[in-house]
Amino acid sequence: MNKKSQIKRKIKKSIPFYLMSLPAVVYLFINNYLPMFGLVIAFKKIDYSLGILKSPWNGLNNFSYLFKTRDAWLIVRNTVGYNIIFITVGLIVSVTxxxxxxxxxxKFLQQTYQTxxxxxxxxxxxxxxxxxFAFLGTESGILNKFRESIGLNxxxxxxxPKYWPFILVLVNTWKGFGYTSIVYFATIMGIDKSLYEAAAVDGATGWKQIRHITLPCLKPTIITLSxxxxGGMFHSDFGLFYQVPMNSGLLQDVTNTIDTYVYRGxxxxxxxxxxxxxxFLQSILGFIMVLSANALTRRLEKDLALF
Amino acid sequence: MVSNNKAAKVIMNLVLILLSAMCVIPLLILLMSSITEEKTLIQYGYGLIPRKISFDAYTYIFRSGNTVLHSYLMTIIVTSVGTVTNLVITVMFAYALSRKQMWGRNVLAFYLFFTMIFNGGLVPTYIMWTQTFHIRDTIWALIVPGLLLSPFNVILTRTFITTNVPEEIIESARIDGAHEMKTLLFVVVPLSKPIIATIGLMSGLAYWNNWTNGLYYLVRRTDLFTIQTVLNTMLKNAEFLKSEAAQTGIVLEMEVPSSGIRMAIACVALIPILIIYPFIQKAFVRGIVIGGVKG
Structure with missing residues (x-):
C-alpha cells in the first residue's frame, strides 16, 4: 500500500473525531481566530458602516495619535506596574x-480555613x-463612619488617587489568594512525608524544614504559576480597574490600564x-511576553516550560 | 508537620482565623445591610449587627413584575443554556483530542493551545460581534462571546480522559461495534463524571458571574439584563445621580435605588453560589489536582 492511500485511510477512520471536534473548531475560529486577523484594524481608519475589511487604510496614524497623548505611557506603566506588585504580593501571601x-x-480546622x-x-x-463601596462609601461607608466616630474627617x-494603589493591591490579593494558596497547599500535601521525618531525625526542625524541603518542593508550582x-503582564482585570473604582474620572491616573483605556475609547x-x-500593542506585547517567559522557564527548569 | 511548638501553633491559627474573617466578614456585612432598615443604614452606616431589622428590601425585590426578578430568570436561563452547550462542545472536543488514532491530532491540539497564548483583544472582538454577527441586544450576546468554550477546560478534560479512562474499555466498546459517539456517551462520559462536574461548575460560575457581555453588547434591551448587569447598572446610576447632585448642589436625601435594596439584590445574586459552594470547592480542588496546575 502506498503512503497516500494509507493517509487517506487514516483520515477516513478519523472522520467521527473530526465531526466531534467541529463545533469547538468553528467556535474557536470565530471567537478567537477572527479577532486575531481583525488586529489589522489598528492600521485602518475605523468606519463602522464599512466594517473591518473595507475600512480605509490609515498607516501608523492611530499609533502616532496614541503616543501623542500622555495616556500611552500612563496605561502601560499602570498595567505592568500593578501586575508586578500583584504577582509579588500574591506569591508571598499564597505560599505563606x-x-x-x-x-x-x-483536619476540621484546615478544611474550615480553606472554605x-x-x-x-x-x-x-x-x-x-x-x-x-460598603467600606469606602463617602456617606455611609464603614471606614468613614469609623473615622467620624473617633473624630476624624x-x-x-x-x-x-493616592489611596488607590493600596486599595487595588488589597482587593486583588483578597480576591485571588485563596485559590492560589490552595494550589500551593495541594502541592505541599503531595510532598513525601518521609522527607520531613528524615530531616527531623537529622535535627532539622521548623524553618530549616521549610527552607530545605517545603520551598524546594514548591519551586515547580511557583515557577509555573509565575x-x-x-505571560499576562500586559493584561489587566478590566473589572478590578473599571468597576471597583466606580469608573471615577478623578482616579484615572492610578486606575487607567490598557484594558480600561481600550474599553473607554x-x-x-x-x-x-x-x-x-x-x-494591538497589548496583543503583540502580551504574546512576546508569553514567549519570553516560556523561554526563560526553559532555561531555568526545562520540564516546566509550557511549550 | 514542621513545627511542634505550641506557641507557634497558636500564632498560625490566629493568622489563619484573621484571614478567614477577612474573607467572610464583608459578605456578612452585605447580608446584614440587606436586612437593615433603610433609615438606620443611612444614619449609622453599614455594619455587622443590624440596629433595626427590616425585610423591606426583599419584599421590594420579590414584588411581581419587578425587573430584578426578571433579570434573575434571565441569569438562570443564560447560565443553564450556556453551561450545557459548553459541556457538550468541550467533552466532544476533549475526547477527540485524547484519541491517538485521530489523524492530525497534534495540529488540532496546537489550534486549541494557540488561542491561550495569543488573542485579538477587545476592539476586533467587539467590532466583529456587533458589526458582522449583529449580536447586540440579542440573548446570544450573553451566551456566545467568550464563554462557550474554555481552552483550559478542554485540556483538563482531555488529561482526565487519557489518565482515568482505560484504553482497553474504549477498545472493547469499539470491537463490540459501537460507533464513536456511542462510545463517548455510554463509556467515556460515565467514567468522566468527576471532571464533567468540575468543568460544568466552573463554566456555570463563569456564566453566572459574567457582567462584561451585558456591558458591551446590551444597549437598549434592558429586558435581557442579567442580575449582574442590573447590579452593575444600579451602581452606575447611583453614582451618576450623586455626582450630578454634587455638581448642582442639590443634596440627595436617599441614594437611588436605596443602598439596602442594592445590597439585597447582591445577596440574591450570591445565594445560589453559596448554596452550591461545597460542590464548587470540591470541584476546584479536583481541577487543581488533575491539572497538576500545568494542565
Missing part, C-alpha cells in the same frame, strides 16, 4: 498561607465593588482609533 495551612494538624479563604474567588467583580475615597502570570468615547492601536 499554604505553609500555614499545611501546619494545621486538625473561608476561597469564597472571595467566587464573587463577580461587580459584587466585589459593592463590598468595597471623612475622606472622599473615590476622588483621592510563568502564567508574567471604544464604547464610551466613540474614539476607536487610539483603542485599536493600544489593543
Amino acid at each position: 498561607v499554604a505553609i500555614l495551612l499545611s501546619e494545621i494538624t486538625q 473561608c479563604i476561597l469564597i472571595p474567588y467566587l464573587l463577580s467583580i461587580v459584587m466585589v465593588s459593592y463590598l468595597v 471623612k475622606i472622599s475615597w473615590y476622588s483621592t 510563568l502564567l502570570a508574567i 471604544l464604547v464610551e468615547l466613540f474614539d476607536p482609533g487610539r483603542s485599536s492601536a493600544a489593543g
Whole structure:
C-alpha cells in the first residue's frame, strides 16, 4: 500500500473525531481566530458602516495619535506596574498561607480555613465593588463612619488617587489568594512525608524544614504559576480597574490600564482609533511576553516550560 | 508537620482565623445591610449587627413584575443554556483530542493551545460581534462571546480522559461495534463524571458571574439584563445621580435605588453560589489536582 492511500485511510477512520471536534473548531475560529486577523484594524481608519475589511487604510496614524497623548505611557506603566506588585504580593501571601495551612494538624480546622479563604474567588467583580463601596462609601461607608466616630474627617475615597494603589493591591490579593494558596497547599500535601521525618531525625526542625524541603518542593508550582502570570503582564482585570473604582474620572491616573483605556475609547468615547492601536500593542506585547517567559522557564527548569 | 511548638501553633491559627474573617466578614456585612432598615443604614452606616431589622428590601425585590426578578430568570436561563452547550462542545472536543488514532491530532491540539497564548483583544472582538454577527441586544450576546468554550477546560478534560479512562474499555466498546459517539456517551462520559462536574461548575460560575457581555453588547434591551448587569447598572446610576447632585448642589436625601435594596439584590445574586459552594470547592480542588496546575 502506498503512503497516500494509507493517509487517506487514516483520515477516513478519523472522520467521527473530526465531526466531534467541529463545533469547538468553528467556535474557536470565530471567537478567537477572527479577532486575531481583525488586529489589522489598528492600521485602518475605523468606519463602522464599512466594517473591518473595507475600512480605509490609515498607516501608523492611530499609533502616532496614541503616543501623542500622555495616556500611552500612563496605561502601560499602570498595567505592568500593578501586575508586578500583584504577582509579588500574591506569591508571598499564597505560599505563606499554604505553609500555614499545611501546619494545621486538625483536619476540621484546615478544611474550615480553606472554605473561608476561597469564597472571595467566587464573587463577580461587580459584587466585589459593592463590598468595597460598603467600606469606602463617602456617606455611609464603614471606614468613614469609623473615622467620624473617633473624630476624624471623612475622606472622599473615590476622588483621592493616592489611596488607590493600596486599595487595588488589597482587593486583588483578597480576591485571588485563596485559590492560589490552595494550589500551593495541594502541592505541599503531595510532598513525601518521609522527607520531613528524615530531616527531623537529622535535627532539622521548623524553618530549616521549610527552607530545605517545603520551598524546594514548591519551586515547580511557583515557577509555573509565575510563568502564567508574567505571560499576562500586559493584561489587566478590566473589572478590578473599571468597576471597583466606580469608573471615577478623578482616579484615572492610578486606575487607567490598557484594558480600561481600550474599553473607554471604544464604547464610551466613540474614539476607536487610539483603542485599536493600544489593543494591538497589548496583543503583540502580551504574546512576546508569553514567549519570553516560556523561554526563560526553559532555561531555568526545562520540564516546566509550557511549550 | 514542621513545627511542634505550641506557641507557634497558636500564632498560625490566629493568622489563619484573621484571614478567614477577612474573607467572610464583608459578605456578612452585605447580608446584614440587606436586612437593615433603610433609615438606620443611612444614619449609622453599614455594619455587622443590624440596629433595626427590616425585610423591606426583599419584599421590594420579590414584588411581581419587578425587573430584578426578571433579570434573575434571565441569569438562570443564560447560565443553564450556556453551561450545557459548553459541556457538550468541550467533552466532544476533549475526547477527540485524547484519541491517538485521530489523524492530525497534534495540529488540532496546537489550534486549541494557540488561542491561550495569543488573542485579538477587545476592539476586533467587539467590532466583529456587533458589526458582522449583529449580536447586540440579542440573548446570544450573553451566551456566545467568550464563554462557550474554555481552552483550559478542554485540556483538563482531555488529561482526565487519557489518565482515568482505560484504553482497553474504549477498545472493547469499539470491537463490540459501537460507533464513536456511542462510545463517548455510554463509556467515556460515565467514567468522566468527576471532571464533567468540575468543568460544568466552573463554566456555570463563569456564566453566572459574567457582567462584561451585558456591558458591551446590551444597549437598549434592558429586558435581557442579567442580575449582574442590573447590579452593575444600579451602581452606575447611583453614582451618576450623586455626582450630578454634587455638581448642582442639590443634596440627595436617599441614594437611588436605596443602598439596602442594592445590597439585597447582591445577596440574591450570591445565594445560589453559596448554596452550591461545597460542590464548587470540591470541584476546584479536583481541577487543581488533575491539572497538576500545568494542565
